[in-house]
Amino acid sequence: MREPTFFVLASLADGRKHGYGIIKDAEDLSDGRVRLKVGTLYAALERLTAEGLVATAGDEVVDGRARRYFELTDVGTTSLAAEAERQAMNAARARARLTQRAARAKVAAATAPAKVATA
Amino acid sequence: MSGELEQRYRRALSWYPRRWRDANEDAVVGTLLDVADESGERTPSKSDLRSLRLHGLAAHFTFLGRILTPAIRDRVSAIALGTGFALSAWAAFFEVANARGLDRFSSLSGHGTATTFGPFVSLGIILYLTWLIAFTTSFLGRPWLLRLLLVATIPAAIVARVVSEQLGMNLFPSTTTVLLLEMFALLALLGTPRPTARWRIWIGLSAVVAVALITWVLRGTYGFLDTGDNVTYFGRYFFFQAGPIGGVIAGYCAAGAGVAILCLLLQRWTWAAVVTISMLPWFALYLSRDPGDFAFWTAAAIVLAVVAMAIALRARGLRIDITFTRR
Numbered sequence: 001m002r003e004p005t006f007f008v009l010a011s012l013a014d015g016r017k018h019g020y021g022i023i024k025d026a027e028d029l030s031d032g033r034v035r036l037k038v039g040t041l042y043a044a045l046e047r048l049t050a051e052g053l054v055a056t057a058g059d060e061v062v063d064g065r066a067r068r069y070f071e072l073t074d075v076g077t078t079s080l081a082a083e084a085e086r087q088a089m090n091a092a093r094a095r096a097r098l099t100q101r102a103a104r105a106k107v108a109a110a111t112a113p114a115k116v117a118t119a
Numbered sequence: 120m121s122g123e124l125e126q127r128y129r130r131a132l133s134w135y136p137r138r139w140r141d142a143n144e145d146a147v148v149g150t151l152l153d154v155a156d157e158s159g160e161r162t163p164s165k166s167d168l169r170s171l172r173l174h175g176l177a178a179h180f181t182f183l184g185r186i187l188t189p190a191i192r193d194r195v196s197a198i199a200l201g202t203g204f205a206l207s208a209w210a211a212f213f214e215v216a217n218a219r220g221l222d223r224f225s226s227l228s229g230h231g232t233a234t235t236f237g238p239f240v241s242l243g244i245i246l247y248l249t250w251l252i253a254f255t256t257s258f259l260g261r262p263w264l265l266r267l268l269l270v271a272t273i274p275a276a277i278v279a280r281v282v283s284e285q286l287g288m289n290l291f292p293s294t295t296t297v298l299l300l301e302m303f304a305l306l307a308l309l310g311t312p313r314p315t316a317r318w319r320i321w322i323g324l325s326a327v328v329a330v331a332l333i334t335w336v337l338r339g340t341y342g343f344l345d346t347g348d349n350v351t352y353f354g355r356y357f358f359f360q361a362g363p364i365g366g367v368i369a370g371y372c373a374a375g376a377g378v379a380i381l382c383l384l385l386q387r388w389t390w391a392a393v394v395t396i397s398m399l400p401w402f403a404l405y406l407s408r409d410p411g412d413f414a415f416w417t418a419a420a421i422v423l424a425v426v427a428m429a430i431a432l433r434a435r436g437l438r439i440d441i442t443f444t445r446r
Contacts, residue, residue: 019150020157037167038151039174042143046181059146065153068146 001083007034008044009053009072009080016057016071019045045070053079124155124163131168134175187309187392194393196310200257201325202397203272203303207250210296214244241283243292246275246300253307257322272304295404302400309396368405372398383425395427 001009004026011017011025022045023036036044048054053076057069072080128151132144151167154160253268276297283292375398382391 019146020153023150023154024157037170038147038154039167039170041150042147043174043177046143046178065149066145067149068143 001079003030004034004036004040005044005048006080006083006087008036008041008048009076009083012054012070012072012076013080016069018060018067018069020067022070048076052076124161125152127163128152128171131163131171132175134172135178139178187396188389189310190389191392191396193310194389195396196307197322198325198393198397199303199306199309199400200254200269201322201328202400203250203300203307204254204322206296206300206303207247207254210292211244211247211251214241214247241292242279242286243283243296244279246272246279246292246297249275250300254322266308269304269307273301276301276304295407298407299400299404302403306396306400368401372401372405375401380425 007026007029008022010029011022017025019038019041023038023041026034026036045054049056049070052073054070055073057071060067060069125148128148129144132140132147135144151163155163249268249272253265253272256265256268276292280292280294280297375394379391379394379398382388382394
């Protein structure tokens with residue numbers, strides 16, 4: 001799952017949202033890294049709707065502007081949870097390797113012979 | 120100002136299919152205006168417009184992808200693979216057979232030494248061998264390798280044609296043969312070949328039909344194999360023959376169109392689409408040979424329009440029921 005898709009689904013995890021709400025939420029969740037264009041967002045939502053991960057959740061007109069709401073489906077919730085779990089496992093493995101590396105570096109530094117300065 | 124901005128966004132959305140716009144335009148424009156309010160933009164940014172145009176164009180292909188279901192694409196792919204194989208096998212055979220004839224012709228006519236590619240007439244053998252390997256690969260259950268080889272046939276076709284001509288070879292793959300093989304490669308790439316028994320049957324069946332057809336079409340070239348001392352047969356090679364081939368291909372196209380219409384009447388939507396799409400290279404071949412044939416153009420356009428309309432209606436969930444009642 002690509003990062004923008006992940007953040008679109010994550011944005012909908014706490015309830016239905018309209019297009020602009022999703023764009024703002026994805027930006028906040030990604031610390032500003034994912035700034036979705038409107039065209040990209042609606043292409044992603046159309047694809048996710050076709051795959052059954054997202055569903056439309058009503059249209060409203062606010063201040064003369066149409067707003068379409070989207071919500072996560074059960075399949076989308078499962079898919080997002082699986083992706084979050086996969087990312088968490090990847091992160092845990094990477095952290096474990098980094099911990100091992102740091103430990104090895106510490107041992108190597110402790111056992112290395114002291115350098116003798118030569119003139 | 121907001122009204123002008125809205126109009127510009129709506130104009131940018133004209134790149135999307137009408138059906139998509141009917142369903143989504145207002146919601147998208149609302150979102151675009153919300154984003155513009157937040158960022159203080161008074162005119163659409165270039166990146167926004169570019170994004171809308173690109174996604175608008177892509178939406179057309181998404182719609183096309185919905186019409187061309189995997190069942191259609193896989194069957195078209197099988198038929199194209201079989202036909203391309205048959206044509207390549209025939210061409211590879213003639214690469215060798217014609218090289219022998221070329222030597223004889225050169226000595227008889229006093230044209231000097233013939234320029235060939237080793238025991239082959241031209242570099243066309245590279246194209247034909249790539250096709251033969253691709254076809255064999257389809258039975259190995261390695262779809263990625265098959266796709267790679269099919270893609271490779273496209274530059275191979277151009278190289279075989281252009282380089283053979285540049286090197287002054289006496290015979291080289293005709294433009295028609297090269298274009299036909301390229302069209303078959305593109306059609307074969309439409310689907311995802313699956314190494315199931317059924318898939319193999321379709322490839323085998325289409326190959327047999329194609330071999331039979333091409334043998335029939337090229338029957339005049341039998342004479343070339345045994346030219347004796349008659350050099351006038353030389354050069355009667357593939358689609359160079361002007362006389363009977365046009366009629367044969369037209370007949371083949373008519374038969375294909377008939378089968379497509381029959382499939383429609385029997386409500387075999389998938390097969391109607393498969394037959395029609397598979398016939399496209401042959402329609403193109405006939406029209407390239409005789410572009411002034413108004414009757415053929417009209418018939419081809421009517422058949423294609425009827426099948427396309429029926430498939431599109433089907434894709435939209437509509438159907439035409441034809442019932443036969445006894446009076």
